[in-house]
Ligand code: SF4
């Protein structure tokens with residue numbers, strides 16, 4: 001089991017989560033982050049850091065977000081997605097996108 005980054009991160013990418021992770025197991029794409037499930041130790045520290053509640057435990061993920069389990073696994077092993085350990089500024093339109101649902105089509109893989 002592991003924690004999973006879900007849809008609300010897309011186009012926001014606050015990155016508050018990465019600075020608290022003891023395993024440095026977040027990986028960054030252009031407008032989304034993922035967690036490597038093989039590196040995550042289930043500490044849950046990152047959950048409360050995300051302003052848009054994007055991080056959930058795999059066993060508690062809602063059915064409409066279940067596809068993000070595989071997305072996190074696949075993209076965290078994509079060599080084009082790089083490990084990120086330090087927080088930085090969120091994406092410019094983060095406030096507007098924070099309230100939007102059904103954003104998967106906006107996710108840029110590279
Ligand atoms: Fe990192 Fe812990 Fe969050 Fe897993 S649950 S991504 S180890 S902070």
Ligand code: F3S
Nearest residue numbers: 009014015016017050
């Ligand atoms: Fe994304 Fe939330 Fe982290 S928006 S980058 S999961 S703090």
